[in-house]
Amino acid sequence: MIRHRSIWLLAxxxxxxASVQLSVQSEAQTAPALAARPSQSKEIISVETGRLVPExxxxxxxxxxxxxxxxxxxxxxxAASPQIDTRMTLYDDRDREIASNTxxxxxxxxxxxxxxxxxxxxxxxxxxxxxxxxxxxGAFELLVREIPALTPPGPTPIARGQEINGLLTAASAxxxxxxxxxxxxxxxxxxxDRIRIDLFSSEFxxxxxxxxxxxxxxxxxxxGEGTASRLISRLEKDGPYExxxxxxxxxxxxYRLSLxxxxxxxxxxxxxxxxxxxxxxxxIDDTDALIARFNNGGTTSHGRGPARLPxxxxxxxxxxxxxLFKLNGNAAQSVRIxxxxxxxxxxxxxxxxxxxxxxxxxxxxxxxxxxxxxxxVTFEQAGEVLIRISTLSGITTDYSxxxxxxxxxxxxATAATNGSRE
Numbered sequence: 001m002i003r004h005r006s007i008w009l010l011a012x013x014x015x016x017x018a019s020v021q022l023s024v025q026s027e028a029q030t031a032p033a034l035a036a037r038p039s040q041s042k043e044i045i046s047v048e049t050g051r052l053v054p055e056x057x058x059x060x061x062x063x064x065x066x067x068x069x070x071x072x073x074x075x076x077x078x079a080a081s082p083q084i085d086t087r088m089t090l091y092d093d094r095d096r097e098i099a100s101n102t103x104x105x106x107x108x109x110x111x112x113x114x115x116x117x118x119x120x121x122x123x124x125x126x127x128x129x130x131x132x133x134x135x136x137x138g139a140f141e142l143l144v145r146e147i148p149a150l151t152p153p154g155p156t157p158i159a160r161g162q163e164i165n166g167l168l169t170a171a172s173a174x175x176x177x178x179x180x181x182x183x184x185x186x187x188x189x190x191x192x193d194r195i196r197i198d199l200f201s202s203e204f205x206x207x208x209x210x211x212x213x214x215x216x217x218x219x220x221x222x223x224g225e226g227t228a229s230r231l232i233s234r235l236e237k238d239g240p241y242e243x244x245x246x247x248x249x250x251x252x253x254x255y256r257l258s259l260x261x262x263x264x265x266x267x268x269x270x271x272x273x274x275x276x277x278x279x280x281x282x283x284i285d286d287t288d289a290l291i292a293r294f295n296n297g298g299t300t301s302h303g304r305g306p307a308r309l310p311x312x313x314x315x316x317x318x319x320x321x322x323x324l325f326k327l328n329g330n331a332a333q334s335v336r337i338x339x340x341x342x343x344x345x346x347x348x349x350x351x352x353x354x355x356x357x358x359x360x361x362x363x364x365x366x367x368x369x370x371x372x373x374x375x376x377v378t379f380e381q382a383g384e385v386l387i388r389i390s391t392l393s394g395i396t397t398d399y400s401x402x403x404x405x406x407x408x409x410x411x412x413a414t415a416a417t418n419g420s421r422e
Contacts, residue, residue: 038091039091039127041064043063044064044127045065049145050144050146051143052142054141057130057137060132060137065128065142066128067128069116070122072149073146074150075113076112076113077090077128077143078145079105079111080141081138081140084133084137084140085133085134086102086140087100087101087102087110088129090112090114090126091127091129092126093126099112099114155184155185156186158185158186158187159259160259161261162258164258166254167252167254168182168252172252175244175246183244183246184245189241190235190238192234193234194265195260195261196231196262196286197257198229199256199257200256201247204247204248205221206228208245210231210243211241211243212240217236218233243257245257265286268289269323270323271323271325271326272326273325273326273327273328274401275403276329276335277403277405279401282323283398284321284323284391284397284399286321286396290320290322291319291390309370313349313371313392314392315392320391320392321390322388322390323388324387325386325389326387329383329384330379330382331381333379334406335405336376336406337353337375338374338401340399340400351370351389351392354368355375355387355388357384
């Protein structure tokens with residue numbers, strides 16, 4: 001259900017009160033239900049390697065299997081059916097999702113590869129949950145087949161300021177549960193360092209993880225341009241770090257990996273003035289002030305994870321760079337604010353436009369647009385509003401912001417947003 005609400009802002013500027021009426025569209029969202037814990041399923045079927053297990057799914061139902069593997073053991077898991085489009089999800093013994101697949105096997109069959117960690121305990125427990133992509137039920141067969149184990153490749157060091165070329169081959173190791181080839185690169189980090197990692201390939205869709213002490217601390221798939229991956233992180237501990245570079249869609253291919261030390265960002269955002277009829281082109285870069293990850297606003301399910309905007313875009317879970325513009329308007333004046341990335345094109349939801357005012361706790365946004373970053377503002381009295389632009393993908397981006405008069409006879413923002421223009 002879509003509902004409209006009008007919000008009045010009061011902002012003091014040079015002893016003048018400005019009243020700005022904005023119309024904000026918000027979409028009621030229902031938090032998705034939490035998935036049941038596989039280890040707590042009422043019925044769990046034990047499965048062994050080399051044994052074909054015939055089963056049947058009720059419409060909309062699932063079946064849960066328990067699989068035990070020795071340390072370092074590698075298997076291929078198939079959920080095959082001539083009747084239904086199978087979906088398979090893999091969990092560890094703590095009910096954490098490792099991987100999922102729908103059509104990785106023959107026809108519409110789900111297939112996953114799994115290699116148990118080469119570590120204690122000597123036996124690892126996993127749970128395989130099989131369902132369907134649709135609502136239909138039907139018969140299927142689960143087969144776990146042992147395949148040759150792969151030895152993880154030796155790590156390759158990378159230094160700050162360095163760019164290296166790498167190659168994933170059929171002999172590369174496979175990410176546990178994912179079935180993706182990967183390579184490991186290492187560097188020494190210090191607590192407080194701010195770094196950027198870029199992974200690019202023209203031959204496959206790259207993914208990467210940043211790890212420390214055996215734990216994954218950050219990951220990215222498409223945070224860079226196109227399908228490239230980008231991670232920006234402030235290291236919390238001293239010691240060696242690992243970058244796991246992997247191929248999401250192909251087992252082999254060339255890639256390029258770079259590691260950069262970033263400068264410290266500004267303590268406060270840059271504040272510029274923009275006037276009606278003006279176009280400003282600039283760039284948000286590594287030195288711009290950051291909005292802390294805990295001040296993102298928006299809505300989030302169960303109080304965790306990235307915040308979601310009303311237009312369906314998602315705020316990043318990490319810090320994001322931003323800049324501010326000051327806009328003055330006359331009484332009864334309506335203006336259109338349009339924000340674009342330059343050059344045009346690329347992925348959606350990469351830059352965010354917010355309109356608001358200063359408050360005792362800082363910038364107070366009232367209107368947010370990311371999918372189509374355009375806003376219509378009507379000044380009821382002469383005064384000032386603030387415009388904030390920030391990045392949703394990575395830290396740096398080129399942008400263009402334009403402010404123009406909206407018609408000779410201004411209309412209220414509430415009426416405008418009910419039409420097709422907003």
